[in-house]
Amino acid sequence: MSFTVIFFRAFLQLASELHLWVILRPGPFIGSDLDLGGLPSWLLRDPEMKLRSTYPGFLAAVNTYFDKLIPKMLPFQFKKGGPIIAVQVENRYGSYAEDGNYMMYIKEALVDRGITEALLTADEHNGLKHGGVKGALMTFNLQKIKADEISYLEMIQPSSPVLVTELWTGRGDGWGGLHHTFPVEDLVAVVRELLRRGLSINLYMFSGGTNFGFMGGASDTPTYKSLVTSYDYDAPLSEGGDYTPKFHLFRDLLSNFNNEILPDMPPLHRKEEYEAVFLYQHLSLWDALPFTHEPFRSQLPVNMENLPVNNGNGQGYGYTLYETTISTGGSLKSEGHVKDRALVFVNRTFIGSFYDRNVELAVPDEKIAHVGIVGDILLNHTPLRDFTIYSLDMSPAFIDGLYQAQWKTVQNTPSFPSFFQGRLFVNGYPSDTFMKLPNWSKGVVFVNGQNIGRYWDTGPQQALYLPGPVLNSGINQVTVFEEAEADLKIQFEDSPDLGMTVDI
Structure with missing residues (x-):
């Protein structure tokens, strides 16, 4: 405040x-x-x-x-x-x-x-x-x-x-x-x-x-x-x-x-088209969990605002991971209790995403994790219980803490969700620019620990605005959290791309 x-x-x-x-x-x-x-x-x-x-x-x-x-x-x-x-x-x-x-x-x-x-x-x-x-x-x-x-x-x-x-x-x-x-x-x-x-x-x-x-x-x-x-x-x-x-x-x-002459307009600052950044360092979501808040265990699912984190104020933003053990496959139903886009995993393998629709699970005796819960989730009409809950608020402290993790060089196809890391070099005084992530799917970009915002291939926005004051002269750390698919390259352009337009 x-x-x-x-x-x-x-x-x-x-x-x-x-x-x-x-x-x-x-x-x-x-x-x-x-x-x-x-x-x-x-x-x-x-x-x-x-x-x-x-x-x-x-x-x-x-x-x-x-x-x-x-x-x-x-x-x-x-x-x-x-x-x-x-x-x-x-x-x-x-x-x-x-x-x-x-x-x-x-x-x-x-x-x-x-x-x-x-x-x-x-x-x-x-x-x-x-x-x-x-x-x-x-x-x-x-x-x-x-x-x-x-x-x-x-x-x-x-x-x-x-x-x-x-x-x-x-x-x-x-x-x-x-x-x-x-x-x-x-x-x-x-x-x-x-x-x-x-x-x-x-x-x-x-x-x-x-x-x-x-x-x-x-x-x-x-x-x-x-x-x-x-x-x-x-x-x-x-x-x-x-x-x-x-x-x-x-x-x-x-x-x-x-009926007056207005003053001259101030000159504009030039935008910069920087060299592309390649993100060859990779950290899976599962390997990042030790750097989150202490996991919370609960019989029932707990919505993010009521998690015992941030000095009793709960979680305000980011992602939340819920993990439990199941003994059979079958039909997973949200019953309207997923108020955000949910990703479902079995044994760390992506099964599907849903809001209110069903997802069929066919792998028994494994673990399942899903995101954005405000009530019971049913597996074959039985509520899931005994959750381990991780708060992934993506705060600056969390992102900075990931620098201590054991990042790996990307080999072949990386697992998802994952963090990716690379470096942008700025020669001289930093200028504004626009970040494009073609062939990435959905996630969040951090530059020097600051959250620049969300991207999503569903559009319309195709480029994220990156203000010059966020950048340093010299080396800048770029971290991307990606949910599903990564091209491992970020492009920088000197003009915006807000997508296909429609007149109001």
């Missing part, structure tokens, strides 16, 4: 120096594009937990969070000479709206801690009627203009400004889908019309970003898909900080609208 607050304060200080205004959105729910909406996974250790509600356990966590964060934000309010001109109460609660008292509690919690700037809420069209709270300006999010949304806000807030808190410049991408783009002509037309009507707007996103590590969330529109590592979002500034045609046209529009 202390590191995050220091970083946040530095961001606010920089905004002030650049004469930028800030709308502070402290949550506690940030958005579905982040894992669990940005809420900490240890909340789920309480079996009665009701997120985003006045449930006492949730409010206790919210109060602790606000007690740490809000006092650090107070000096940056506009009335005290800072850049914060407004504070948003929660985020898009109208589409959730499970507790009629919750929004008022969050609003009062902010005010009681010294927030004095304008308060606002933000919702989509279907959440406007249930997401507001007395004393806060209702605003809305959109991508294409719907006249009834504007009319509704003008009707219920006749003396208030109309603000589009999120004008979506694109959309997040889900694994197994396509890369979404919002045509630049359509975006400019929407912005021009909103400005003509006298509305205020914020672009979401103005600058693309990256879901480093395991921070990516999910979208359920139109169907459930977990989000890819890139959060480029087809924004005016790309994930790598490059100008796009959308940026140039939007800049021209604002220049003409305000």
Whole structure:
């Protein structure tokens, strides 16, 4: 928390120096594009937990969070000479709206801690009627203009400004889908019309970003898909900080609208196409287990959040391996208790993967391991018992600890899942680059111990953004955890590859 607050304060200080205004959105729910909406996974250790509600356990966590964060934000309010001109109460609660008292509690919690700037809420069209709270300006999010949304806000807030808190410049991408783009002509037309009507707007996103590590969330529109590592979002500034045609046209529009000449654009940093890295060092998952947390033994399967690791806070991210002994083959059923993609092994041999479908096992008297369990798994209608559970959180400490392991040179076809290791040499000052893993299957990439993110051959994303500041001049350690198939080579390119596109 202390590191995050220091970083946040530095961001606010920089905004002030650049004469930028800030709308502070402290949550506690940030958005579905982040894992669990940005809420900490240890909340789920309480079996009665009701997120985003006045449930006492949730409010206790919210109060602790606000007690740490809000006092650090107070000096940056506009009335005290800072850049914060407004504070948003929660985020898009109208589409959730499970507790009629919750929004008022969050609003009062902010005010009681010294927030004095304008308060606002933000919702989509279907959440406007249930997401507001007395004393806060209702605003809305959109991508294409719907006249009834504007009319509704003008009707219920006749003396208030109309603000589009999120004008979506694109959309997040889900694994197994396509890369979404919002045509630049359509975006400019929407912005021009909103400005003509006298509305205020914020672009979401103005600058693309990256879901480093395991921070990516999910979208359920139109169907459930977990989000890819890139959060480029087809924004005016790309994930790598490059100008796009959308940026140039939007800049021209604002220049003409305000009848002023804008300052020159800052020069861009060059991206680098580094030499390919060959990953000849290999460490099987099974050989990496001694470097995990102490294994936990339980009669019943235990979900990752309730594992006795991380000082009693459970496991928040990564993988979990469950191991037990069976005495017969047969039909393995998840009964809806696998809430993630599960890999099944018998005697360390891959049998299959599943969400809710069955997997036939035909090898008796061996061991089975599987991933992502929140309840009983049935073998021939009998629940499996007596588990040894390994927490594979893929933390920096765990990845660093693997350097002490007995890595082997890859011989013929390596076993999977496995870790692979190689070195990238950077000559001179490091530059941004994009990592491509053709003929790899699914896994996670670490560079100098930092989790760069997930990759998956199901697409659409084909290259991972690697910022220059992660790299060192000279030798850089590259580690890949791969679930099923490896080409042993990583390519580096000077441009992104977000996959096949579809217009929104």
